Amino acid sequence: MLTRTADAVWEGNLRDGKGEMKVGSGAFDGPYTFASRFESGKGTNPEEVLGAAHAGCFSMAFRSAW
Amino acid sequence: MLFHGLSLGLVKAGFAPQRINTIATVHLDTENLRISAIDLDTKAQVPGINEQQFLRLAEWAKTNCIVSQALLGTEIRLQARLVEAAR
Numbered sequence A: 001m002l003t004r005t006a007d008a009v010w011e012g013n014l015r016d017g018k019g020e021m022k023v024g025s026g027a028f029d030g031p032y033t034f035a036s037r038f039e040s041g042k043g044t045n046p047e048e049v050l051g052a053a054h055a056g057c058f059s060m061a062f063r064s065a066w
Numbered sequence B: 001m002l003f004h005g006l007s008l009g010l011v012k013a014g015f016a017p018q019r020i021n022t023i024a025t026v027h028l029d030t031e032n033l034r035i036s037a038i039d040l041d042t043k044a045q046v047p048g049i050n051e052q053q054f055l056r057l058a059e060w061a062k063t064n065c066i067v068s069q070a071l072l073g074t075e076i077r078l079q080a081r082l083v084e085a086a087r
Helices: A034-038 A046-064 B051-064 B066-070
Strands: A006-011 A018-023 A029-032 B020-029 B034-045 B076-083
Touching: A029 A034, A046 B020, A046 B034, A046 B051, A046 B066, B034 B051, B051 B066, B051 B076
Parallel strands: B034 B076
Antiparallel strands: A006 A018, A018 A029, B020 B034
16 A cells, blocks of 8 residues: 655635645645636646646556556 | 456557657536546557557546546546557
């Protein structure tokens, strides 16, 4: 059993606060805001990180089919 | 326990893809605050495989990959493109 971790911090209000998501390996560390999540502000968001996870996982699984 | 296209007779001669590129598009419904679907668009160059075999392996990976299995409540759609080798 392996464990993988990520760490998020949110500070302030929902609308004008800010957050940061980091992964345990240190490979990713991204600031995010309400605007970067639900509008078009600068920063990352959980959904694109989920997309990276899925694309990465799928690509390995597809390769494993050979 | 990995699925092997070769051992199950899906892939005959030919080679495995050197490079697989997948783009995930996550559809975030901001009105209902939910992910309505994830599109996986993958492409690879694979000599010696026909399109039907390629698509079957891609569908298998889409259904069985670890993250897809963790997201069983989410609609996952697949587009898989077999890139023709340069002559």
